[in-house]
Amino acid sequence: MFFQKKSPFSSFFLTVILPKVSNRVLIVGNDTQYYDLLSKCGSKFDILTLKRIQDLADFVLKQKVELVLLITDENFIQDVDRLKKLKQKSEFANIPIILIDNSPYPIPNNIQLAFQSGANDYIKKNGEEIELVARIELAIKQQKHNQELYLEMINQKELLGMMDKMSLFMDRADNSFIIFNPNGEIEWANEGFNRLYGYSLNDFKTKYGRTIFEASKNSEISSKVEQCVKTKKSVNYVAECQTSSGEYKWIQTTFTPIVSPLGNIEKFIAIETDITKLKETEEALNQKNEYMIALTNHLKSSNALLEEQQKEINAQYKALEEERKKSDDLLLNILPFEVARQLKSKGEAKPRSYKLASVLFLDFVNFTKITQDLPPKDIVHVLDSYFKEFDDIIEKHFIEKIKTIGDAYMCAGGLPLSNRSNPFNVVLAGLEIQNFVRGFQPDVYASSGLKWQCRIGIHSGDVISGVVGKKKYIYDIWGNTVNLAARMQEEGEIGRVNISEVTHEYIQPYFECDFRGKVETKGGDMVNMYFVNRLKPEFSLDNYGIVPNEAFTKIMNSL
Template sequence: MFFLVLWTCGGFSQSKTDSLLGLVNRSNEKQKISLYSKLAKEFLAEERYDSAYYFFNKSIRSSDFFGVTLEERENFYYAGKCCFHLKKFKNAEKYYLRYISSGVSDTTEFYIYSLVNLGNIKMTQDKYPLALDYFLKSYELIRKVENRLVESKILGNIGNVYLEALKNYDLALEYYFMSYNVAPFGNDGEKVKLIALVNISLVYSNLDEYDKAIMYLNKALKRNLRLNDLEINAKVHLSLGEIFESQNLRDSATFYFRKAYNDYYNINDKAGLSRSLINLANVYRSVNKTDSAFFYYSYALINAKNQGVDQDILNGLLGISKIYFEKHKLDSAYSYLNQYISFKDSLFSEMERKKISDLEMETRYTEMERENKLLRKDKQITELAEQRHRSDKNFLIAVSLLILLVAVVFYSRNRIKHKSEKRYREQSKKLEELFVILNKTQNAILIMDPEGNFEWMNEEFVKLSGYSFDDYRRRGITNIRKASFNDKIDQIIDECISIKTTVSYTSPHFAKNGRNMWLQTTLTPVLDQKGEIVKLVAVDSDITQLKDAEKEIQEKNVQLEEKNRQLILSEDSMKKQSEQLRKLAAIASKTDNAVSIMDAEGNFVWVNDGFVNLFGYTLEEFIELKKGRNLTDISSNSNIISILKECKEQKKSIIYSSDKISKWGKHLWLQTTLTPVMDDSGQISDLIAIDSDITNIKIAEKEISKINLMLEKTNLELARLSIVASKTDNSVMIMDAHGNFQWANDGFTRMYDYSFEDYTRKFGVNIVNTSSNPNIRQILHSCINNKESFVYSSFSHKKNGDKVWLHTTLSPVIDHNGILSNIVVIESNINNIKEAEEEIRQKNIKLQETNKKLLESQSNLEELNAMKDKFFSIVAHDLRSPISSFLTVSDYLSNPSHNVTREQMIHFAKGLNDSASHLYKLLENLLQWSIFQTGGMIFNPENILLNEVLAQNIDLIKRDAEKKEIDLTFSIEENTKVLADVDMLNTVLRNLINNAIKFTNIGGKIDILVKNNNRYVEVNVIDNGIGISEENLEKLFRIDIRHTTQGTLEEKGTGLGLILCKEFVEKNGGKIKVKSKRGQGTSIIFTLFRPGFKN
């Protein structure tokens, strides 16, 4: 039932979002703020709330950095709206509070909608007073804007707080009726009216006034015929089913629960489906149809788990457990019962965690509550000033009317001097009559200006509607066009103004006390000397009784026509009916009981009006309902056949009891007197049954039995309590029936260090004011109304400020009349339990964190070991080749039989030198990498002049470039400094430049470009050599994959150079990446932080 005001926007094309995303990528950080906002609004228009929230959040974070502009404040509201839809209520609350505290006007629609949704969030957190404050504040503001649709929805929300949370049914009814009356015409307003009717019925259901509840639900169904809103139908059908179930009218309950299920299925409301299924299961279980009940419980449980409907999950688990118990399948029963207990405990733990987290928000609300108090005081001062102003205004209006009357009199008299005496007498008579009507008429009179705005109303008008002039102003209804419930009121007023004559019309009206009325209104224009309208006078007469009489006459005319039709059917039928009426006259004329006449066989032939009034059925309807017209078909008494037989055989009256269900679903208990009627020959010609309603007697008997049981239970509890109170260290208190403390034992003083008198003087005498449990009002209300014990947890503080956790039991004391006389409160100190729970919880958290870290470490270690195993396998393979060459050549040379020439010796020596050089480089890289991996390398970052380091490394390597006739150039700004370890930087530069030379063809080109950015320096080594394939690009920085390629002159590599570069660059806080295409060259880019910019 919660109300939510949401904006929607138009659709958009995919190309628009693509173009916006493209602009984002090409814009600076400040420009991105508005682009993020536009993107978010586009996603919001498609109700893609996740995407919308993502970009609103990015826009807000950026604007927080640069400063929030006036236009960007709306993003707070939109972000809150997205979070509200995603049920991220904490984030939604944060953004709504930022919006309303950002300095925007409190009369903007977004400001009001933010307050409304903050109220809805507080309802989900069970913080009902705060929710009420938000709703009341939004109500005050929306009245200034004069938006009747939103106003009516807010009034409904206020009613919801009073109904669901505060259980103040009178105020709930008042606000629901106001919501109904304020809602405008049109589909949206009609939906609000229908919701108001359903909510009104819920109030009456809570008050056990089921007839009224059913009346308003039927009214809602009738009004919904045009709108055909399936959600409304579902709520109405579900409510009707629950009402009939509470009265044990299970057939009717099943009928409406099935209709509710179909409605919720059609609108795909899973939560509603769960509730309908649970209710159906409960009905079937109550009539011992356990198979059907089990099916619906299981279906409901599956649906509730999918939707996360906690209460229905509990109901499903408990229902299935009970069925298994009834079938003596104890293993299954205990299994489901354990699931029920575990789930319930988890919900309780979740609630406790929620309460702890909610404490963090209390400070924020304190200031808002203070502001609300100041606003309420300002409102009271304003209302007093307005009241005084209205009094002065009414006085001036009265004086003006009197002056106007006198002026008209003198004016008329002056004119009459020049005209006939007859005209004078007629005018005077009319004025006198008008004066009498205004002052002494019993009709309701309303005076308005020519536009229909209210100016004055007499006391009868206030009595009739229940609303004073000030009430109408507060509700924003000050014009007859808004106040009237006549659909054609605009046409009627326009007709009155255009033809300047009196018009009459009828309309329904809903008084403040909820009474539905019909009014006959006479609308008269008052003209000045020029014939212009200066006032409109409306005179209302209550014609409700006349309307009811007309309806009753119409219904009776229909019944009379039907009876006349039946009388004309045949002369025999007419004679028979006359005889029946003669027999009935002696009985039916003097009783209000249900009287029915049967023939000698027990077949019904006639019933009196008392029968129809009691059961709600005519005879024909009753026969059709029972599928038979004989007493044995109709009576619920199991012995009816023997009763009828005894009555006929012994020809004497028999008295027996039975029960019936009335047309309205009411369960009636009846005492029936069955009397035979003899003809002249002493034979039974007819049977007369007189039914007396003894329902109240039966109810009283049940109540007496219930009270006796309660008395026994109370006496036993009191006996136990007397022992506990005298010997226990627990705190024992006695309250009156309203929760006010009357007495406390010595254990109370030991627990709190306060005497009973000091405690009540400081904290108050009512448990609602002293308990910290947020649900204490509902708990106390349930204890009082249900007359059952309740157990709950809370905390309090001792006199020295120490916190005490309490386990509290409320037990009602019932007197001999079955009335609750007192409530006993027993409080136990459970600090040890709470401390143990907290210690266990903290240990569990630490254990979970430790396990998580161990698992992550184990996973990383296993992955690292696998990579290193692979790496060492590769290195071993690379070491094997040059060593194998050494062995082969040395073996060959050591054999004297081989006559090695000088040229061969030189050739072998060169090969051995190349292999040794390659092996040395491999071992050198491997040594550096292993030292770095084991933490043996000293890392000493310092401010380095990159110009010098780059020049030194190029001087060392340029001979290799000259050998291949490669043009090696570099470009760098003067005084370019970086923060890095100089040895690591030298290794990176040498490796990258050597690689570029190795893979560049003779006569190629290598450029080294250094670029200064805001926070870092970018070094780019570019060659136009042979390039790298896409497949090999992915292998460059992996130690577990062997990747080495010969240079353009068959130069060999170790495969470790780039791995070392990556490790060293990242150790210095930078990043490295490679861009290359086969045959087009390679670009290797790495970055280093500038001094003073490293995180």
């Protein structure tokens, strides 16, 4: 029998604080002998206790445990029935449970009932101490092993998905893409390989060999692959290769390893680019350089002039490159990435309509009075401090900044890439912005003594987006949704987030809101308005209802 000794159980549960351990065992039941037994194991187990199985669901949601030791008594049938219901919940599905049968009455098929309810192991009362500890350690070890296998399976699925996407991209690319395994065996090549060499992959293997080491005539390839394996980073080299027509081409090759989460190299990707024309240009430049050197030797009097001309050419080229980079960077600063890419590649960005977008307007209250005695540079400095923080906040919530007009700030969620979570994202951003404004004190003193405060209004609906302008591009949005969002801001109050009825319909299951009346739109319609106070406590990570917890994040990700 197990050595028995009383343990200080509380009316609900007691957490026993031990030195740092990794195996947290929860004992459920009134029998204290198992607590005493595991306590003798020193720091091997971190023991938690719970009296009633009815409290197990709430407990496990608050405390992470590696194993549950469920002690049943005369209520064996009710306990296994409760266990069966718990095991149907996702948060309990992977927690190993050892059922200890302390029932004073013989129950037919009690072992079968225990395993049918979802128990991972079954032990009768008065078993061996060593056996119980060993079975607990085995169950925990098996659970951790199962978790590792599950993570590996997830990583494999992600890898396969990535490979599928890469395959689609590679087939359409002009470059040659080759995939080979750590033994050098060529497994796949895209259509660009055929266009580059004039061979199908099978014909190429038949003629030159199945591995990349056999097929390549370059003596460097083995050392390059070895370097790639050692550093687990991409390596490059250039070699001259012959095509099926007998033509020679200069090929630049990049080897990139695909590394698993466990640090093993599973595949290699070889990207090959035809740089023959570049080489020919380089050779022509070399010949021209030699000619210039010869000419310089014969015309020493012109040497200084030629050097100055060369310096001027280089400076102009560098200046052009710098201007091009500045232009690209500026374009990305004033336009969303997708819009800028479309504008650069096609010369235009077509207007686009969105069925659901959420628009936020922000305006500082008493801006004129606050800034009437401030120098212009101080006004700009303060606005810049606020707007930079607003930019950081909306970026976290996948919101696109549209523009600022004076002291007003406008942004929108759900564009340029559509998503269904934009009402939640924009409302969360609004709450975070108001929280920041309340706590931030500018380092510039206003003689009026007025504080920097703002109103925020939000409305959700359909909008049209597009790029306007010729020399100065502007990305903007239009539609009644924009007008209603501005109206929500105008009718809002200091320090509050005022939303329309449409936005409220999306967010009300998850946020605490107050109805605050109706407002008349420009079209004469009456629209209900609501103040958003905070996230509901069950969806909030902080006490203020601003930061969403994991449960709310999962809901948004599922939209």
